[in-house]
Amino acid sequence: MNIARTRRGAIVAATLVPVMTLAACGGGDGDGGGSAASGDCESTTLRLSHQWPAATGGEDSDFRSELAQQFADKVAEETDDQLKVQIFPNSSLVESTEQYDAMMQGSLDMSVFPLDYASGRVADFSVTLMPALVRNHEEAQAWQDAEIGQRLEEVMDENGSKILTWVWNAGAIGTKGDPVVAPGDVKGGMTMRAAGSYVEKMLEDAGAGISSLPSNEIYTAMQTGVLDAAVTSTGSFASYNLQEQVKSFTSPTENTFWFMFEPLIISTESYDALCSDHQEVVDSVGEELQEFAYTASEEDDTRVEKIFADAGVEVVTMDDAAFDEWQALAEKQWDAYAQAAPNGQELLDLAKEASGE
Numbered sequence: 001m002n003i004a005r006t007r008r009g010a011i012v013a014a015t016l017v018p019v020m021t022l023a024a025c026g027g028g029d030g031d032g033g034g035s036a037a038s039g040d041c042e043s044t045t046l047r048l049s050h051q052w053p054a055a056t057g058g059e060d061s062d063f064r065s066e067l068a069q070q071f072a073d074k075v076a077e078e079t080d081d082q083l084k085v086q087i088f089p090n091s092s093l094v095e096s097t098e099q100y101d102a103m104m105q106g107s108l109d110m111s112v113f114p115l116d117y118a119s120g121r122v123a124d125f126s127v128t129l130m131p132a133l134v135r136n137h138e139e140a141q142a143w144q145d146a147e148i149g150q151r152l153e154e155v156m157d158e159n160g161s162k163i164l165t166w167v168w169n170a171g172a173i174g175t176k177g178d179p180v181v182a183p184g185d186v187k188g189g190m191t192m193r194a195a196g197s198y199v200e201k202m203l204e205d206a207g208a209g210i211s212s213l214p215s216n217e218i219y220t221a222m223q224t225g226v227l228d229a230a231v232t233s234t235g236s237f238a239s240y241n242l243q244e245q246v247k248s249f250t251s252p253t254e255n256t257f258w259f260m261f262e263p264l265i266i267s268t269e270s271y272d273a274l275c276s277d278h279q280e281v282v283d284s285v286g287e288e289l290q291e292f293a294y295t296a297s298e299e300d301d302t303r304v305e306k307i308f309a310d311a312g313v314e315v316v317t318m319d320d321a322a323f324d325e326w327q328a329l330a331e332k333q334w335d336a337y338a339q340a341a342p343n344g345q346e347l348l349d350l351a352k353e354a355s356g357e
Helices: 063-078 096-105 123-129 137-142 147-158 197-205 215-223 234-239 268-273 276-288 290-310 320-340 344-355
Strands: 044-049 083-088 110-112 161-165 168-175 191-194 229-233 248-251 259-261 264-267 314-317
Touching: 044 063, 063 083, 063 110, 063 161, 063 264, 063 276, 063 290, 083 276, 096 110, 096 264, 123 147, 123 197, 123 259, 123 320, 123 344, 137 168, 137 259, 137 290, 137 344, 147 161, 147 344, 161 268, 161 276, 168 234, 168 290, 191 197, 197 320, 215 229, 215 234, 229 234, 234 290, 248 290, 264 268, 276 290, 290 314, 320 344
Parallel strands: 044 083, 044 110, 191 229, 248 314
Antiparallel strands: 110 264, 161 264, 168 229, 168 248, 168 259
């Protein structure tokens, strides 16, 4: 079965056999009477997939994995194990870029998912990884209660998914040579990886060659010489041990042109199949974990910066002047998105409003 939306939460699990609706509804006609486990709800298991290593509970564990695990644990506890979440880490059930399609096809219920990965299906989603549109965590978190947040939730609902917990990740730049801070630092012939087609096009305008691949393939690509540099979330830099492959690291602790929305989501089909008591639990647990998601993401930037510095990597930051250069280069891509996506101009304007642009 499946779980569903709110705007706060943690993350859970999945199983890649066809989605089985073991319980429909019951108990719940919205009057809130009785505990989640005492109504007419039947036992249900939701399958949750994500691309990061499994949660370990340790300081170095990827917070997105921890979010999923906490979500699964709390949901099971609050429903006396009537509702369970089975987690499939490391893309062990579904390839990282294919998780949204799996949810829409009914073979997966939930994911901690970089939403731009599904922009080929829903062009509007690219607003959540638009280069230099969001520069820091404060601007990213402002989306949730701004009009852009409401509009984004509507677009997601129209396309079959619901947010349980808002998750934003700041991105860093790692290179095998000198640091890349401003566009002029991109050397001719440099091959870079950066999730997001509009980010890639901006880097191409700066002079880079692009190699598109998921973050869990960056290590091997750098090791074999396919990549000279990569842009990905700070958490992924640490989870995939990229300090072993790079000589420089541009930390996002001051500014970054790369902020990616990677929420804990559930398909609307899976959510609607839950009984109302279980829907309430899913929503409340998601909301309960929201502060963890925001705080852990911010703390990750400092944690990973230290990991790289301790490994002997040259660590630098991006000042306001360098960010402004990237933003000027990015505006061409903003215009392209506004023309290409069905709701592009509206979403872009609302996002700029939330960021104070």
